[in-house]
Amino acid sequence: MQDLGQAFATAWAMLTGFDPALWSVVLLSLKVSLGAVAIASALGIPLGAMLAVARFPGRGGVLVLLNAMMGLPPVVIGLLVYLLLSASGPFGVLHLLYTPTAMVVAQTLLVLPIVAALSRQVIEDLALEYADYFRSLGLGRAGAVATLIYDARFSLTTAVLAGFGRAIAEVGAVMIVGGNIDRVTRVMTTTIALETSKGNIALALALGLVLILIAVLVNVAVMGLRATAARAAYA
């Protein structure tokens, strides 16, 4: 094992020297997770809003299911997507297994329940507050949902950031469906796992630092949003 101080020094050099191997991994991570979060938000926010305003039989069950899915282990989702995409699976003909697309699919499934469940909570509180106004105005379901999504925009951004934090940090799902192939499907977390086991601590450390930096930035963004929203009484 390398000396820890030396490993840090090498890691730092890789970061500041824009080591191409390192940055291609970082870039792929961001692409996959941002893609997944974008899709999950485009579906999850309207879904959450619909669940917030709609009343139908079985709604309670759907909400319990959704909340339970927030806690699904990434490896389980990875396994599920693997089964769907594997050669003998229903979507095997698409040949998506071990591609970044498969990773996006898996992370989308991981993040969707988080975004949808958090959106539902936020929007339901707001819907209750606005209900009389909407009804008096004669605003339809679609208009109400659009208004609620816009007015909850700060809290919804927080939900999206929570989803991104979960996606960028998970290992299990991308490992299973991506296969951790060098230069193809290797992302930060899977690279850290692999390089650490190989004893290449410097690269693992450098990627770990990037992950920590991202986590910090996400939290700064959340706090900044909260402060802005509170200051403008939009919260």
Add this chain to the structure above:
Amino acid sequence: MLDAAPQHRLGSVDRAGIFPLVAEGLVFEAGGRRLVDGLDLRLDGAERVVILGPNGAGKSLLLKLLDGLVAPSAGRIAWNGRPADMAVRAATAMVFQRPVLLRRSVAANLDHALAARGINGVERRQRVGDALAMARLSPLAAQPARLLSGGEQQRLALARALALQPRLLFLDEPTASLDPASTLAVEGLIEAARHAGAATVLVTHDRGQARRHADRILFMQSGRVVEDTPADAFFDRPRSAAGRAYLEGRIFV
């Protein structure tokens, strides 16, 4: 049947065709309590109606029932002989006891209501501007609505309802948290809305305001209209014991 009365017998012009508004046997029950208890009412849109009554009498609830915000447990409401439809919605507006304002700017709050009612383009911009000016909120147009003072919020809520140019305006204590000058200003806005053709149903605890703004008084207690009289008669000599007690400021439950 009351609600079958043809419109032309009423003597009032009704552009939107929503009058007479007739409620029959209206009941609202919740938690085992009869909060509105078999209420009959007829409004032909001609007189200025003021609802008086102690806290918890069911005044706000009655407005919400009439405006279709809550569904009655029993009884029915007919607008010119038919149930509430989009035309009725488009012809009514309500100012709530607690203003419901969107998490947007003052101007955007006005804009939202107008857009929801399908008013677009130049006309919408013009109505937003007019409403701001009328409610003397122009300097605050870009402020987040929820940062306004309580009284300013109430003025905005009223301006928003007026911008919809309703045929019937429900006003639930629109001056409850206003200073005397603002109260008079708001009363002026209500008066202007009437000149523009709006009928009003006003709930208030301000007896001076009731005198100024009522042709007809509905006095409510325990979910019932216990007195439905011309305003002058009510203030001269209320028929009900409850009405007398209320005017004399005697507390009763």
